[in-house]
Amino acid sequence: MTIEAHLATLEKKHGALEQELHAAMNQPSIEDEMISDIKRRKLRIRDEIERLRSSTH
Structure with missing residues (x-):
């Protein structure tokens, strides 16, 4: 899978x-x-998105 x-x-x-x-x-x-669990999962995904985006620049 590509980035x-x-x-x-x-x-x-x-x-x-x-x-x-x-x-x-x-x-x-x-x-x-x-609700807290959903927020934590969202935060983990957002952090992963930001990490991937910063590694491609």
């Missing part, structure tokens, strides 16, 4: 997590721990 393809995959995952987070925050029955 560009990997970046595209990570960006899709990040977008999906953003939608999942938005949906979870609109449900009063969702526990804070679940």
Whole structure:
């Protein structure tokens, strides 16, 4: 897999997590721990995207 393809995959995952987070925050029955987990996963993906982008420049 090329770096560009990997970046595209990570960006899709990040977008999906953003939608999942938005949906979870609109449900009063969702526990804070679940929301925190989604945020952590988003952050890890964002960090990986930034690392890949900086390594290609």
